[in-house]
Amino acid sequence: MKMTEQHLNQALSRMGLIKSGPVRIGLLDATASVRAESGFGDQYWVRVALVKDATTWVRPNANEEAQVLTDRVPMPRIINRTEWEETDPEQGNIRQVRGEAFEHIEASPISKEPAITEAPNVSDEWWRQLRKAHDIIQMSEGAGPGRAKFGVLSRIRKVAGATVDTTGLKWCASHGDFHWANLLSTPDLVIVDWEGYGFAPVGLDAATLLTYSLSHPPTADRVREVFSDVLSGKQGFLVQLYMAEMVMSGIRAGFHSHLEHPIRDHVKSLLNR
Numbered sequence: 001m002k003m004t005e006q007h008l009n010q011a012l013s014r015m016g017l018i019k020s021g022p023v024r025i026g027l028l029d030a031t032a033s034v035r036a037e038s039g040f041g042d043q044y045w046v047r048v049a050l051v052k053d054a055t056t057w058v059r060p061n062a063n064e065e066a067q068v069l070t071d072r073v074p075m076p077r078i079i080n081r082t083e084w085e086e087t088d089p090e091q092g093n094i095r096q097v098r099g100e101a102f103e104h105i106e107a108s109p110i111s112k113e114p115a116i117t118e119a120p121n122v123s124d125e126w127w128r129q130l131r132k133a134h135d136i137i138q139m140s141e142g143a144g145p146g147r148a149k150f151g152v153l154s155r156i157r158k159v160a161g162a163t164v165d166t167t168g169l170k171w172c173a174s175h176g177d178f179h180w181a182n183l184l185s186t187p188d189l190v191i192v193d194w195e196g197y198g199f200a201p202v203g204l205d206a207a208t209l210l211t212y213s214l215s216h217p218p219t220a221d222r223v224r225e226v227f228s229d230v231l232s233g234k235q236g237f238l239v240q241l242y243m244a245e246m247v248m249s250g251i252r253a254g255f256h257s258h259l260e261h262p263i264r265d266h267v268k269s270l271l272n273r
Contacts, residue, residue, distance in 0.1 A: 001088040001095050002029035007048045011099025012036055014082040017044060035104060043104035044079060051083065051096035052195075059144060059198045062176075063100065066194035068142035073133045074190045076102035107184035109192075114179035115212045115256055116219055122185050129189040131226050134178075134205055143173035146198025155245040156238055159267055170202040170235055178205035179212040203239040206230040211243045214262035240270055 005023045012019055012034075020043070021035030033047040052060040059065065063078065070077050080101040088095045110120045153166050175182075176196020184190035206227035213220040224231060231240060244267050251260050 001050060001086070001090060001097075003032040003048050003050070003097075004029075005032060007097055008032045008034050008046065008099075010084065010097075011046055011048045011082055011101075014084070015046070015080050015099065015101055017046060017101060036101070044101040045076065045104045046099060046101050048097060048099045051098045059146060059195070062197040063194050065142055065144065066175075066197040069137065069140055072136050074129065074188065075194070076105055076190070076192060079103055105184070105186065105190055107186040107190045109181050110183050110185060111180035113256075114181050115215050115259055116180045117215050117258070119216065119219055120180070120185075123187060126185060126187060126189050127222070127226055130183070133189060133191060134227070134230075137175055137205065138172045138202065140173040143198050146174065146176065146196070147200045147204075152201060152242055155249075156241050159241045159245045160271060164238075164241075165234075166238060168234070169238060171199050172202045174198065174200035174204045176200060176204070178208040180209075183209075201235070201239045201242060203227075203230045203236050204243065207236070207239045207243040210240065211247050211263065211266070212259070214266055215259055217262075237270060237273070241267065244270075 003025065008019070008023060017036040017038055019034050020037045023032060023034045025032050026049075031047055031049045033045060036044045036046045038044070064081075066075070067078055069075065078100055082099045084097055085094050086097055087093070110116065110122065149169075149171075152169070156166055157164055174197070175191065175194065176198060177193055178191075182191060182193045184192060206223070210220060210223045210227070210231065213223050230236060244263050247256060247259060248263055250256055251263075
């Protein structure tokens with residue numbers, strides 16, 4: 001079911017908020033969001049989306065679960081939420097729609113797209129904040145089951161072959177979608193979109209950022225420098241292969257076509273080490 005301005009209006013009405021900016025429709029119409037305010041002038045960012053079916057998305061409440069990190073990681077707090085049922089006009093089944101009101105933060109995404117094609121306009125301090133936040137996320141105890149081990153291993157083997165040694169793969173908490181459109185600058189760091197929060201292979205977030213940086217080699221080099229210890233060794237090798245295949249699957253579906261050749265070169269370099 002596609003999210004529309006009508007869904008936003010329903011959420012705003014249920015939470016007693018007033019639209020105060022242009023509506024933004026997300027990728028594949030999966031989300032709709034808008035700046036809003038209360039009658040007292042408090043500013044919020046309101047987002048509506050379908051509540052993921054637990055059979056297809058293991059962490060349907062990941063956004064809320066990630067709130068345990070708000071005192072340690074720069075991220076918006078959820079101030080209010082509302083849910084209601086609607087009939088999906090395409091499938092005919094009943095779906096749950098969720099609206100969430102986040103505290104509004106004056107910040108801009110580093111890129112409008114997950115991948116970056118020019119140097120990010122951020123300071124050295126922003127990079128230090130990024131590494132600190134990354135490490136805090138990895139140590140979080142609030143994350144639950146995330147990516148299926150079978151799926152991770154199968155993607156690695158698809159790239160590296162069935163005989164690749166995947167023993168000893170380590171797991172930890174992960175943001176799960178650590179790319180340039182989810183990293184903001186105020187100019188200090190802010191991290192948004194926590195729907196992928198859960199357990200994943202150690203290094204997933206660093207490997208995600210690296211993969212989406214391959215379209216701008218100097219930025220890719222900076223990511224390698226900042227996360228050199230995370231991306232090194234057997235663990236770093238495997239998680240980079242996994243993320244390369246993850247993004248390649250998106251390319252095969254019609255997204256990020258400009259990343260195809262950089263990713264192929266990246267994988268070739270990894271396998272020829």
